[in-house]
Amino acid sequence: MSGRFANFIVRLAPGVTHSTVHYPLAFVNCNFQHDFEDTKKEEKMRMRNIYRKTTTLRCNAGSRCYSTSTVIWSLLGCILLFHLYSNIHHKHGEAREVQLRVTNHPQFRELQQVEEEVIQLPPPKGKRSPRAAKRRHKRVTPLVDEFLDQDSRLRHVFFPGNKSAIDPVKVTGNDSYYYYPGRIWLDTDRNPIQAHGGGILYDERSNTYYWYGEYKDGLTYHAHKRGAARVDIIGVGCYSSKDLWTWKNEGIVLAAEEMNGTHDLYKSNVLERPKVIFNEKTRKYVMWMHIDDANYTKAAVGIAISDTPDGPFEYLGSQRPHGYESRDMTVFKDEDGVAYLIYSSEENNVLHIGPMTEDYLNLIPVMRRVFVGQRREAPAVFKHQGTYYMITSGCTGWAPNEALAHAAESILGPWETMGNPCVGGNKMFRIATFLAQSTFVLPLPGFPGSFIFMADRWNPADLRDSRYVWLPLIVEGPADQALKHSSGLPLSSRVSIYWHRKWRLPQGWSTFK
Known part of the structure; x- marks a missing residue:
């Protein structure tokens, strides 16, 4: 800070008036007439100064003098500058603290750790079960085929039984508040x-x-x-x-x-x-x-x-x-109160986005077509630091497929695709969105950039036994860096959905509601 003070004083010094600074007179190569005129001017100046209020002077080594008032105002300016700098620095620190709160929180650091999932697939059968749901796309993974086969030996892995159900009434102590993606989840009446x-x-x-x-x-x-x-x-x-x-x-x-x-x-x-x-x-x-x-x-x-x-x-x-x-x-309801409908249309080949009327009971005649020809469905929209994000699914009926994350500066587009947001598990898990399909993204109050990704693990053989897959979704990275994409969106901030067999929200999160 000392350097900042010195620069501030130097900028003020040229503004000091001639009435408060006295320069020594130099008589070099001057004739008598000039000397006489200068003497008269000096005498007049001396007579004027007799009637002026005396001022205490402070002089530096270069014989340049400053009045007490000038010094005081300079000091006040320095103090003001220091205060402004400190205030800006403090606010910047607070903003940085808020942005980093998610990653610095011990439980969120734990949730951002990559957790692998090892599943040993049984040898392929000669004939698949006729009760397995039919797939309508060409890309087939052994894990998804096994998932769709209700006679699979891994059925208990995909759909754990009643004994492992999440039961808030029964569970107490340190086992409380844990999410177990894919398990049966009971309400307070102990029903699924x-x-x-x-x-x-x-x-x-x-x-x-x-x-x-x-x-x-x-x-x-x-x-x-x-x-x-x-x-x-x-x-x-x-x-x-x-x-x-x-x-x-x-x-x-x-x-x-x-x-x-x-x-x-x-x-x-x-x-x-x-x-x-x-x-x-x-x-x-x-x-x-x-x-x-x-x-x-x-x-x-x-x-x-x-x-x-x-x-x-x-x-x-x-x-x-x-x-x-x-x-x-x-x-999706935006911060300004405007609500939007996002829907899959044109034989599921295009997503449409349009604003609602003020009463939310109809649509105004404005609509944008996005993801043309990409066959995306199950949209889930959320917002962070002025950027809109969306998670979508492919169109494969009840069968799981690869999720994609998208981002836009305006909810009406243009939208850029960021890629698969799934992290952890294993490769087959990731390209099948952990055997689930997106439905909603819920912001977590008090932790900017942190969300709950809500998805359904459909059971086409018994839809009432479909399960819920809730996982932490984190928007990471600076949101103000320019992208290499044509739209210039801040896609350097990555959307990540982390796989965990067992996880819970950070303690005390509800106090931020």
Whole structure:
């Protein structure tokens, strides 16, 4: 800091006025007339100074003098400069501390460690089980084939039994609050949670998390010989929690229609991927969902509303957004209150993104087509430091496939693909998204750049027994560095989903809500 003070004084020195600084007179090669005139001027100046207030001077080695007031103002300027510098440095340090809090937290450092998964595949069978789900893409991995075979000797690895279920009522002490991806997860009534393909809403009015999803506690069957595995509509399940681990069943908040065969929610139709957002202006909770018929030809979105987060929700009807078909979808509410619908369209070849009306009950006539020809579905959108991110899945029915992460400066695009975000496990695990499919990404309060990646491990042989795969998602790296991509997006910040057999959130995270 001493160097900064010295430079500051030097900049002030030229501004010192002639009335406070006296320069020695030099008489070199001057004639008498000049001497006489100079003497008269000096006498006049001396007479003027008699009536001036005397000022104490401080002089340096070069005979240049500064008044006390000048010195005082210089010192005050230095003090002000030091204060500003310290304040900026402190704020910068705080910002840096916030950015590094995730990686510096001991539990997050533990979660960012790469955990390998060793699975010994059995020798190939001569004939696969006819009950294994059919795959519609050419790329086949032995692990996925084994996963889809319900007679596989590794079935207990993919779908662990009841004895290993996550039971918040039973578990106590140090074993509490651990997530075990792929295990059965029980609610407070000790029944398996039924909230598939769903998402989570944090309700600020009640300081409670609400988890909405497909209630699939029914028989799995095929509508026709070539039809996909399905369960009749039961409704949208809702669970509440204060800690994101202990979940209370709030019941079915949007129920199927049992009698009216023309209704969108008639039990033989399709209701998938329900998402709920809160509208501050109307004070309504608004649910959007994928609505279809048994053959997946309706391809629409449905809308429902409620006065409370735990329902019941009133179904308002369905539509084809922007006049296009819509299948896998999600919603995203931005910081400015504008909400968006993101949906797979055009035979799943393109993703569409469009803003909603202010009441969240319709769409305005603005839409962008992204990932054209890439066949992406199961979108999950989140935001960090002004950049929008999205996790998507390929289109392979109930079979798992490789996830991709994407980023954009504007939610309407253009979007850049960052690659596979999965870290750990093994290669086959990573290209199959840990045998799961994305559904939602939940920000973790108090830890910028940290999220919970929510995914479903579908069980096409028994959809009610589909499992949940929750894993830590971390956005790492500086968000303000330019990229080598054409759009210049900060893709130097990597999105990573870390595999762990067992993990939990950092202690005290809930205090930041």
